[in-house]
Amino acid sequence: xxxxxxxxxxxxxxxxxxxxxxxxxxxxxxxxxxxxxxxxxxxxxxxxxxxxxxxxxxxxxxxxxxxxxxxxxxxxxxxxxxxxxxxxxxxxxxxxxxxxxxxxxxxxxxxxxxxxxxxxxxxxxxxxxxxxxxxxxxxxxxxxxxxxxxxxxxxxxxxxxxxxxxxxxxxxxxxxxxxxxxxxxxxxxxxxxxxxxxxxxxxxxxxxxxxxxxxxxxxxxxxxxxxxxxxxxxxxxxxxxxxxxxxxxxxxxxxxxxxxxxxxxxxxxxxxxxxxxxxxxxxxxxxxxxxxxxxxx
Amino acid sequence: xxxxxxxxxxxxxxxxxxxxxxxxxxxxxxxxxxxxxxxxxxxxxxxxxxxxxxxxxxxxxxxxxxxxxxxxxxxxxxxxxxxxxxxxxxxxxxxxxxxxxxxxxxxxxxxxxxxxxxxxxxxxxxxxxxxxxxxxxxxxxxxxxxxxxxxxxxxxxxxxxxxxxxxxxxxxxxxxxxxxxxxxxxxxxxxxxxxxxxxxxxxxxxxxxxxxxxxxxxxxxxxxxxxxxxxxxxxxxxxxxxxxxxxxxxxxxxxxxxxxxxxxxxxxxxxxxxxxxxxxxxxxxxxxxxxxxxxxxxxxxxxxxx
Numbered sequence: 056x057x058x059x060x061x062x063x064x065x066x067x068x069x070x071x072x073x074x075x076x077x078x079x080x081x082x083x084x085x086x087x088x089x090x091x092x093x094x095x096x097x098x099x100x101x102x103x104x105x106x107x108x109x110x111x112x113x114x115x116x117x118x119x120x121x122x123x124x125x126x127x128x129x130x131x132x133x134x135x136x137x138x139x140x141x142x143x144x145x146x147x148x149x150x151x152x153x154x155x156x157x158x159x160x161x162x163x164x165x166x167x168x169x170x171x172x173x174x175x176x177x178x179x180x181x182x183x184x185x186x187x188x189x190x191x192x193x194x195x196x197x198x199x200x201x202x203x204x205x206x207x208x209x210x211x212x213x214x215x216x217x218x219x220x221x222x223x224x225x226x227x228x229x230x231x232x233x234x235x236x237x238x239x240x241x242x243x244x245x246x247x248x249x250x251x252x253x254x255x256x257x258x259x260x261x262x263x264x265x266x267x268x269x270x271x272x273x274x275x276x277x278x279x280x281x282x283x284x285x286x287x288x289x290x291x292x293x294x295x296x297x298x299x300x301x302x303x304x305x306x307x308x309x310x311x312x313x314x315x316x317x318x319x320x321x322x323x324x325x326x327x328x329x330x331x332x333x334x335x336x337x338x339x340x341x342x343x344x345x346x347x348x349x350x351x352x
Numbered sequence: 353x354x355x356x357x358x359x360x361x362x363x364x365x366x367x368x369x370x371x372x373x374x375x376x377x378x379x380x381x382x383x384x385x386x387x388x389x390x391x392x393x394x395x396x397x398x399x400x401x402x403x404x405x406x407x408x409x410x411x412x413x414x415x416x417x418x419x420x421x422x423x424x425x426x427x428x429x430x431x432x433x434x435x436x437x438x439x440x441x442x443x444x445x446x447x448x449x450x451x452x453x454x455x456x457x458x459x460x461x462x463x464x465x466x467x468x469x470x471x472x473x474x475x476x477x478x479x480x481x482x483x484x485x486x487x488x489x490x491x492x493x494x495x496x497x498x499x500x501x502x503x504x505x506x507x508x509x510x511x512x513x514x515x516x517x518x519x520x521x522x523x524x525x526x527x528x529x530x531x532x533x534x535x536x537x538x539x540x541x542x543x544x545x546x547x548x549x550x551x552x553x554x555x556x557x558x559x560x561x562x563x564x565x566x567x568x569x570x571x572x573x574x575x576x577x578x579x580x581x582x583x584x585x586x587x588x589x590x591x592x593x594x595x596x597x598x599x600x601x602x603x604x605x606x607x608x609x610x611x612x613x614x615x616x617x618x619x620x621x622x623x624x625x626x627x628x629x630x631x632x633x634x635x636x637x638x639x640x641x642x643x644x645x646x647x648x649x650x651x652x653x654x655x656x657x658x
Contacts, residue, residue, distance in 0.1 A: 254464030254534070257424055258541055259454030259481030267493045268477055272468040 122321040145322050151304065155330050157221060158303035162289035165225045169232025170282045173198075176233070177240035178266045184244060184252075186262050198241075202234025206292055210301040221302030228289050228296065239281050240274070247273045276345050283338040283345075290334050294327050377402035377577060378423070378545060383432035385418050385601075392418040394601035395432070402544070403575040405568060407588030407609075410598035411621075411628075416581040419598070420547045423579070424456040425449060436544075454481040457538025457576075459567075461550035463530040467523035471514065471533050474522050475505040478540025501540075508536040512566055528559025535566050539574075546570065548580040552587070564591050584629055585617065 061069065098104075127139030135142040145151070176194045178184055185191035206227050213223035251269035260268065297305020304327060311319040378400040385393040393415040400406055408416045421427040423434060425444070433442050441452050457478070465474045479501050483492050509515045512532040517525060522533060531551060538546055548567060552560035568591050571578045582588045588595050589609040597605035597612065597620055604620040605612060617625045 250460070250462050250464040251466040253426065254458070254460060254466075254537075255477060255480070257426060257453055257456075257458040257460075257464075258478050258537065259450040259452075260477065261450060261481070261489060263489055264480045264492055268466055268469070268473075268480070272466055275468075 122317040122324075124318045124321060144318055147319070151307065151323060151326055154304040154307055155326060158293045158297070158305070159290055159330065159334070161221050161225050161303050162228065162286060162293040165228035165293070166232055166282060166286045166289050168225070168229040170236050170278075170285070172229070172233035173236035173240050174278070176237045177244060178270070180237060180241035181244035181270075182241075183247070183249060184262075184266060184270065194237075198234045198237040200234070201230045202238060204231070206231045206296055207299060210296045210299050214300045219300040219302075219306075224293060224296045224301030224303060227301060228292055231292075232285055232289060236281060236285055240278055243274045243277045243281075244270055280342045280345050283342050287331070287335055287338055290331055294331075377437060378579075379433075379435040380419075380423075381433040381435065383419070383422060383434065384430050385415075385422060385427060386430045391601045393422065393429075396598075396601075396603055398596065398603070398606070400577060400579065402577055403571070404594055405571045405578045405592045406580065406594045406596060407592030408579060408581045408596045408598060409583070409585060409588050411583075414598040415601035416598055417549050418601075420458075420549050420579060420581055423545070423547055424453050424458055426458075450481050454541045455544045457535075457541050457543035457546040459531065459534050459538060459546065459548040459551045461553045463527070463534045463554075465522040465530055465533055465537075467521070469522060470519050471509065471522055471525065472502070472505055472518040474533055475508060475536045475540055476501060478537040479505075481541070505536070505540060508539045509533075512536050526559065527555050528562055531555065531559070531563045532566055535563070535570070539570065543576060545577045545579065548578065550581050550583070553583060560587070567591070585612070585625055586629070 124144040125139060126141070126144065130137045130139040131141055133140040133142065135146045137143060176198055179186065179190045179194040180198055182191070209227035209230050210223055213226045217223050217226075247270050251273070252265055255265040255269045293303050294305045294308070297303040297307070298309040300306060304323065308320070308323045308327075311323060378398075380396055380398045383393055383396045384391065396415075396419060408419065410416050418427055422429045425441070429442060433440055435441070436452070436455075444452050466477070473495070476497050479497060480492050482501075483489065506515055506518060509518055512535060514525075514529060514532055514536070517529065522530060525533065535546075546567065551567065552563050555563060564587060567578055567580060570576050580588075580592065585595075589612070592609060595605065595607065595609050595612050596603055597617075599620055605616060614625050617623075617628060621628050
C-alpha cells in the first residue's frame with residue numbers, strides 16, 4: 056500500500072517476488088505454446104478434422120434415433136405382446152438380467168483372482184521391501200507384462216484356447232487386473248512407514264513375516280479400496296470383452312449390434328449403464344467407509 | 353512366572369569364557385562404522401559380562417545409536433568383530449542372523465510397534481522366530497499362535513501393567529504405554545541381551561521413569577544384559593551398573609557411575625554436567641518426535657533385508 060514506507064528489506068523482497076512472478080508467467084506462456092503446438096500436431100497426425108466432426112455429428116443423432124424404442128403412451132404398461140410397451144422393448148429382460156449377473160460375476164471372480172496374484176507380487180515389487188534385486192526386477196517385469204497387454208488381446212487368446220464362454224473372459228480380466236493392481240499395491244507399500252518393519256526385523260522375523268505384520272496392516276484399507284475400484288472398472292470391461300466371445304452381456308450386445316436389432320441395442324446399453332451405476336454407487340460407499348475407518352485413529 | 357523368561361539360547365552356542373567379573377558375554381573388538389568419509393563409530397572395543405546394565409551416553413551423533421544397531425546387525429560394521437560367548441556374530445546370515453536378532457531384544461526411541469494391530473499381536477510378534485520352518489512361517493502368517501504363547505504374552509503385559517489394554521489398538525496407547533508394549537515384545541523373544549536405543553527420549557519424565565524401571569527390573573530378575581543409550585547422565589547414573597561415554601564415535605570413558613565425576617565430564621565434553629544435560633534437552637530428539645540421525649536409507653534397507 057504505502058510504497059514510501061517500505062523498508063529496504065521489504066523492497067528487496069517485493070522485487071524478488073515480482074521477478075519470480077515474471078519468470079513463472081514466462082514459463083507458463085512457453086509451456087502453453089508448446090502444448091498448443093503438440094495438440095495441433097497430434098490432431099493432424101490422427102486426422103482429426105473439425106470438418107469431419109461436423110459432418111459426423113448428425114449421424115450420431117441419427118443412430119440414437121434409430122435405436123430408440125417406439126414407445127406409445129397408451130400401451131406403455133401393456134404386456135410384451137403389444138407394440139410400443141416397455142415390456143415389448145425389454146422382451147428378453149429375464150435372460151439379459153441373467154447375462155448381466157454373469158458379467159458381474161465374471162468381474163468379481165476376475166477381480167478377486169487378480170488381486171490375490173497382485174498381492175503376492177506386490178511385496179517383492181515394492182522397492183523398500185525388496186529381498187533381492189533380481190526378485191524385484193522379476194516381479195516388476197511380470198507385473199508390467201500382464202498390465203501392458205490389453206484385456207481384449209488376452210481374451211482373444213483364451214477364447215481360442217478354451218473356447219467361447221465366460222472362462223476366457225475371467226482369465227483375461229484377471230491377468231490384466233493382477234498387473235494393474237500389483238503396481239498400485241506396490242506403490243502403496245512403498246509409502247508405508249518403515250519403523251514397524253525395523254521392529255519386526257530386529258525381533259528376528261523373516262521377510263514374509265515382516266511383510267505380513269509390519270506392512271500389510273498399514274496398507275490393507277488402501278488395497279481393499281483399490282480392489283473395489285478395480286471391480287467397477289472390470290464390470291465395464293467384462294461387458295465389452297464379450298464382443299470377442301468371452302461370455303457375459305457383451306456377447307449378446309455384439310450380436311444385436313451385428314444384426315442391427317436397434318431396439319435391443321438401446322435396451323441392453325441402458326441395462327449396462329444402470330448396472331454399472333448401481334455398482335459404482337455401492338462400491339463408492341464401501342470405499343468411503345473404509346477410508347474413513349482407516350483415517351479415524 | 354520367571355521361568356517363562358529364561359534366556360533362550362538358539363542363537364549362539366559356544367564355550368563360555370569366564371573372567372573375574374563372571375561370564376564374559378558380549379565382546380566388541382575394534383568395531384568401526386563409516387558413513388562416507390565420516391566415522392560414526394571409531395574403533396570401539398568393549399567387553400560386557402552377562403547380566404550387566406550398561407548405559408551408553410553421549411550427544412546426538414556421538415555414534416551411540418550406530419553402535420547399538422551394529423550389535424544386532426541392523427547396521428553392518430565397516431570393520432571389527434562382535435563376539436557373543438566366543439561366537440563371531442559379525443558374519444551371520446539367514447536363519448543364524450535371525451536367531452541372533454531374536455536373542456537381542458531391541459527397544460526403539462519411536463517404539464516401532466505396528467500401530468494398526470492390537471497390543472496383544474504386537475507382543476506376540478516377538479515369538480515369530482520361534483516357529484521354525486515353512487510350516488511355522490505359514491502358521492504365523494495366518495496369526496495362528498499357540499495358546500501357551502498368548503498366555504505368555506498376557507503375562508508379560510500384566511507384568512508391565514498393560515493387560516487391560518491387550519485388545520486395544522497400539523496407537524490408542526500413550527507413548528509410555530507403547531514403550532512398555534515394546535518391552536513386552538522384547539521379553540517374548542526370551543532374549544539374552546536387550547538393546548535400548550534412546551528408550552525414553554520421546555517420553556515425559558513420569559513415563560520415562562516407569563520405562564527405565566521396567567528395563568532395570570528385567571535386568572535384575574531375568575539377568576538379561578541391557579545396553580541402553582541415554583541422553584542424560586543422571587538417568588544413566590541412577591539405573592546403570594556401568595557407563596560408557598562416547599564422543600565422536602569413540603569411547604571416552606568406561607567405568608562405574610561413581611567414577612564419572614563432574615571433572616571427568618568436563619574433561620570429555622568440555623562442558624559442565626548441567627550444560628551437558630541442557631544441551632541434550634535442547635536436542636530435537638528429546639523434545640520432538642523426530643528420529644535420531646540415521647544412516648542413509650539404502651544402507652539401512654540393505655541391512656534390514658540381509
